[in-house]
Amino acid sequence: MGKKVMMLGNEAIARGAYEAGVRVSAAYPGTPSTEVSEALVQYKDELYAEWSPNEKVAAEVAIGASMAGARAMACMKHVGLNVAADPLYTASYMGVTGGLVLVVADDPGLYSSQNEQDTRMVARAAHVPVLEPSDSGEAKEFMKLAFDYSEKYDRPFILRTTTRLAHSQSTVELAERVEHDLIPYEKNIAKRVMMPAMAKGRHAVIEEKMKELEKDSCVLPVNRVEMRDKKIGVITSGIPYQYVREALPDASVLKLGMVNPLPKQAILDFADAVDELYIIEELDPMIETQVRAFGVSCKGKELFTPLGEYSANMIRKAILGVGVEAKAPAEVPNRPPILCPGCPHRSVFYVLKKLEIHAAGDIGCYTLGAVAPLAVVDSTICMGASISSMHGIEKAAGKEFAKDWVAVIGDSTFLHTGVNSLMNMAYNKANGTVIILDNSTTGMTGHQDHAATGLTLQKEPTCSVNIPELVRALGVPHVQEINAFDLEALETAIKRAKDEDGIHVIITKTPCVLLDKRKKPLxxxxxxxxxxxxxxxxxxxxxxxxxxxxxxxxxxxxxxxxxxxxxxxxxxxxxxxxx
Amino acid sequence: MNGTKSIMIVGVGGQGTLLTSRILGGIAMENGFDVKISEVHGMSQRGGSVVTYVRYGETVAEPIVEEGQADVIIAFERLEALRYSHFLKKDGVLIANDWRIDPMPVLIGAAEYPEQILENLEKQVKVYSVNATEEAKKLGNSRVSNLVVLGLAAKHMDFSKEQWYSVIEHTVPPKTIDVNKAAFDAGYCS
Known part of the structure; x- marks a missing residue:
């Protein structure tokens, strides 16, 4: 028996990757996936892990490592998979050499995200198999299985988690790392050069592989039947499995560890064996829709919401008609998240508010500039969209209208995808002001390094992007660096940018207050x-x-x-x- | 599951709910229980209302605590104690920091901070409270108020003081062991 320790779901995923012999990992931070990479660093003598500037780059690094014959992975949050969707869909055609796993973390309940999308749907569209664990122990084991299956079935795999799994701790039994030698490289253009003639062939191959996997999944140990009382049968997976066990301890359960493809025959057999069949899955009716298509009658989303997280009590109420009694919640003022005391973003937003300027926002702590009393951020879409959406505003409504707008974007987000948007503004002769809120870190996710901090994921010194020089190189003539707390200079710069044509970039370079260790008088x-x-x-x-x-x-x-x-x-x- | 203890730690992002839940989970694990802890990371941590859950027993399935099911709520702030009070069982216990942090709607005059929170809660459930932030300030570090509240909670739980010390030593950053233990003592002896 190995040593037993408590681990976050994300730490267990990192441990599973380590034990599976992973050699390369790449990621961009994103709640709730960030801690996987942070936990991998402890194994740095035996594997390589990096922060990449965005999820597309990270996925491609992992694909390349797999091509080179190594077990490789990339980690991201659900919306990060959108950024990596382009390599994902085609890597699916290519298949793998060394095992390839993307860890993708969904956020039912929207604890720290801009939408509640369901990664299982993306995976289905991309013909990529998905494993979904229910606790930290399974997270570690499934990670290892994902690499084994990836190599066996020549498919990249997704290990899907949710916030509740990623950020819950439970017991994990440790095992030793098993090294996997690099699989020797062989040139194979039919498998790796995805131009039309070859991709046609590969499309046929992956259809076959997925059929084979679907058949095998009926007997793979990740899927299991727990036969108890046959009056109620539940098909479930992931964290909802725990709620089902808590709420319906006597019910029979088909616990799916692989949610794409579904084990059709196992589902038909289970449905036959129970009186009433329920499908309990958070977010989209991904399992339910397919079960119904198999011709099986079941109950699912007519009882359960597609919104947010589930709970045991929700299941008790929906299926048994009784829940645990509780008092009504007290009526109390809300306590929304806010910019920290001392946050350098606050003074920038204060000046924007004073000058009655609208801000096209981006993804990061500064999204909180949308809430009272500052309330200057008018929109938040996705990483990098502040600059490009403001560009669209100017092209539609004209430069006079756009003079009352700025784009606000953090340093890490700017390097993620904001650079392309700013290049586009310069190329297409735009007018507008971009404020890069450079706090020298990736703040919201808990202070990760990036290409402009001068440190790698392992905290090794490295070169650092010179953001003002980069901006100039894109063709922006007016670039100014200002301390975020210098209200006068900020106001002057923003007014000037507003009055002049062309593109103005103001970089407010002031470190995140949570990283600023200087003791200042209160x-x-x-x-x-x-x-x-x-x-x-x-x-x-x-x-x-x-x-x-x-x-x-x-x-x-x-x-x-x-x-x-x-x-x-x-x-x-x-x-x-x-x- | 029967026999499972359900504890919630509630407060304002940045007050140390995460560390506290890890100490609680650690001591339960030391005592041979199956433990699940559910944490909050990301945006909600930025000064918002936060809640973490610790459940321990023979076997624990669900990692969260639901309305009407908490045996103990450890609250680092009065308004948060009130916000989650309906999660307590009828015979549940509230351990509270008698401290006020105004949320933004109160600061900008859009809402009022309720008066007499702990006094009113005492009419419904067992309440133990301490001004943990003042106690922590006396120790020279207001950030260890979470350990003061945990110390008060520990006084009403079954684990030994030595075990608490040992788990604290293994959980908090090494440089802060002494001040965290002193804070724990301040709560334990209050």
């Missing part, structure tokens, strides 16, 4: 000087509140000493403590 309010004007409250710093007498109070457990409030106070009522 700010205090001299209440005798406070005129109760409320100016200092406008940026919505969570450390500042109005007291009963109208004067302002700064919470010393939250203040970081950024000094934004001090700049705004016209009466010298807010100063550094001790001055």
């Amino acid at each position: 700010y205090i309010v001299h209440s005798d000087k406070c005129r109760k004007c409320g100016m200092c409250l406008k940026p919505g710093c969570p450390a500042m509140s109005k007291q009963a007498d109208g004067t302002v109070h700064i919470d010393d457990t939250m203040c970081t000493g950024c000094g934004l409030c001090g700049q705004l106070c016209k009466f010298s009522a807010i100063e550094k403590a001790g001055e």
Whole structure:
């Protein structure tokens, strides 16, 4: 017996990859997938892992490593798979040499995402098999199986997780790493050069491979039947399996570890063996639609929502008609996520608000600029879309309209896909202002390095993209670097950009407050000087509140000493403590 | 499953719910229980309302705790204690930091912070509270308020103090072991 430890689902996936003999991993951070790569770093003596600038690049790195005969993987969140969709669909035609696994994390319940898309649907369209574990122990084992199956069936595999699996801890039994030698490279243009003549042939091959896998999946150990009372039978997979076990401990269950392709015969046999069949799956009715197409009658989405996460109680109520009793929730004010105290984005948004400017937003902490009291971000679509959508706004509504707009994008997001959008603006003679909120990290996902931080995933020093030079090289004439907390300089630069034609890029280079280890003196309010004007409250710093007498109070457990409030106070009522 | 203990740790993103849940999960595992912990990462961590779940028992299936099923809620802030109070069982226990952090709707005057939260909750469930943030400030680090609250919770649980110390030593960053243990003591002895 190996040692037993508690692991996050994501740590268990990394452990499974390690034990499976993975040699190469590439990823772009994205909640809830980020910790897989962070956990892989501990095995750096035996495998190579990197942050790539985006998921397309990461997937291609993994595809190349597989071509070279290594077991390889790429990790991403569900929307990252959209970015990697182009290589995914064609890598599916090519098949693999060394085992190839994409770890893709869905986010039912939208804890940290812009949509609730279901990766299983993408995988089906791409003819890519999917394994889906139900706890950390299975996550580790399924990762190993995914590599074995990938090589056996010549298919890239997806290991699909969800937030609840990725970020839950449970027990994992450790095993030793099994090394796999590189499979010797052989040139094979029919398999690897996907031009029409060869791709036609490969399309036929993958249809056959998927049929073979579908047949075999009826006996593969990842799918299992748990026969108990036959009155209720449930087909389920992933985290919902745990809710089913909790809610219906006596029910029979067909637990699917492989959700694409489905084991048709096993499903028909299970359906025959039980009186009432339920399909319990979060998000889209992916299993249910196919089960119905097999001619099996079942109950699914007429009882269960396609939105958000499930729970045991939801299943009890829907199937047994009774749930656990609980009091009604208390009516309390919401507590939405906010920019941290001392966040350099806050002062930029404050200036934009003052100048009544609309911001086309992007993906990162600065999405929070959409909420009150700043509320300057008008749109958030996907990585890099701030710049290109603002370009579309200018082309449609004209440059006068666009003068009241800027695009805001973080440094990591700019390098992810924003560069292409800015190149497009320059190439197509656009007018507009782009603010690159350069906090020198990938913030929202928990501070990962990227191509402009000068450090690799292993924290080894490396070259660093010079963002202002890159921007100039794209053909942008007006590039200015400003400290995010210099309100005067910011306002001047934004006004100038607004008044002039052409493209202006303002880079606010100020580190994320959570990484800034410098101890700065905190700010205090001299209440005798406070005129109760409320100016200092406008940026919505969570450390500042109005007291009963109208004067302002700064919470010393939250203040970081950024000094934004001090700049705004016209009466010298807010100063550094001790001055 | 019967016999499973369900604990929720609730607070404001950044208050240390994650570390606390890992210590709780660690001590349950040390005692031979099957443990599941469910955490929150990403955007919700940025100053929003956060909740993590710890469940332990002979075998645990579901990693989350649902309404009406929590044996214990450990709350790092009063409003969050109230927000999740309906998750408690009838005989459940609330361990609370008697501390207020205004959420943005309150700060901008769009909502009011409820008064007398803990006093009102005491009429419905067993409540133990401590001003953990003040206690942590006395130790020179307001960030360890989570361990003060955990110390108070530990006082009402069955694990030994030595075991708590040992799990704390293995879980918190090495440089912060002493201040975290002192914070735990402050809660345990309150």
